Amino acid sequence: MITFLSGGTGTPKLLRGMQKVMDHHEISVIVNTAEDIWISGNHLSPDLDTVMYLFAGILNTDTWWGIRSDSFTTHDEIARLGIDEFITIGDQDRAVHIARGEMMRAGMRLTNVTKILCDRYGVRENVLPMTDTEVTTQVKTDLGLIHFQEYWVRSKGKIGIEQVVRSFNEPPLATEEVLAVIEASDTVVIGPSNPITSISPILACEGIKSAIRDKLVIAVSPFIGNAPVSGPAAALMQAAGFEPGSVGTLHCYEGIPDIFIQDIRDPVDISGSVRFDTLMTSEEKSIALAQEILHLAGTR
DSSP, rough: OOOEEETTTTHHHHHHHHHHHHHHGGGEEOOOTOOOOTTEEEEEEEEHHHHHHHHHOOOOOTTTSSSSOOOOHHHHHHHTTTTTOSSSSOOOHHHHHHHHHHHHHTTTOOHHHHHHHHHHTTOOEEEESSSSSEEEEEEEEEEEEEEEHHHIISSSTSSOOOEEEEESSSSSOHHHHHHHHHHOOSEEEEESIIIIIIIIHHHTBBBBBHHTTEEEEEEEOOEETTTTSSHHHHHHHHTTOOSSHHHHHHHTTTOOOSSEETTOOOOOOOOTTTOOOOOOOOHHHHHHHHHHHHHHTOOO
């Protein structure tokens, strides 16, 4: 079994290929939940939903969020009524947020809620939130601390940030389920997601680093040069005190990876890294990278 650390849209593009070349039951995904947010009384967990929708075969892969061919009647009516719902939420997608929110208000753990939702969508892969502890990524701006979603979605990443802050009432703990899938895995793959807002929150959960210490860890850089393949990774890396690029990514991961993958176009030379095409602009390219990673995983 291989366990993947996932957030944003980078790692799901790799998972698109992995589900074509691996037994679905051999795939476990530990997903970032530090970008979760309550909106209009409902619980939005964007990274969990992207992975769940991908495995269910309903993800909108034009945007890499939401459900394909979803309608937006409710969102449009909410806007007409004067409610500032700054994230555009589809009607079917909203139903998931409503269901999740209701189950969580009833006292259910996010881990159990995720399993129920995945089961109802026919997902065969094992999808797990990184923790059941509430934790939030915020960024410090001239306006003060704001939720990451406010920065990236409402402000479109166009405001300056000084610091990345992770907020919680109690330190996040990896769940028993998360630690169990790591223990059962031969390899852990850190996907090409944002190192600061997608991967670091997972690694910061108590128990994760010690659990993967004896595993083969393969990490894929989300950078080509100092430019991220997608998203605001460069600005966030700088705000967190790291050089934006593959070198900064490797430093951010504190020596955890045994194998580090760079893109074939990356002008930065890192001794000992391996290079593949990591852009994954098509399903075929996702499959090709997945096969290369499986080959690396089998060489231990």
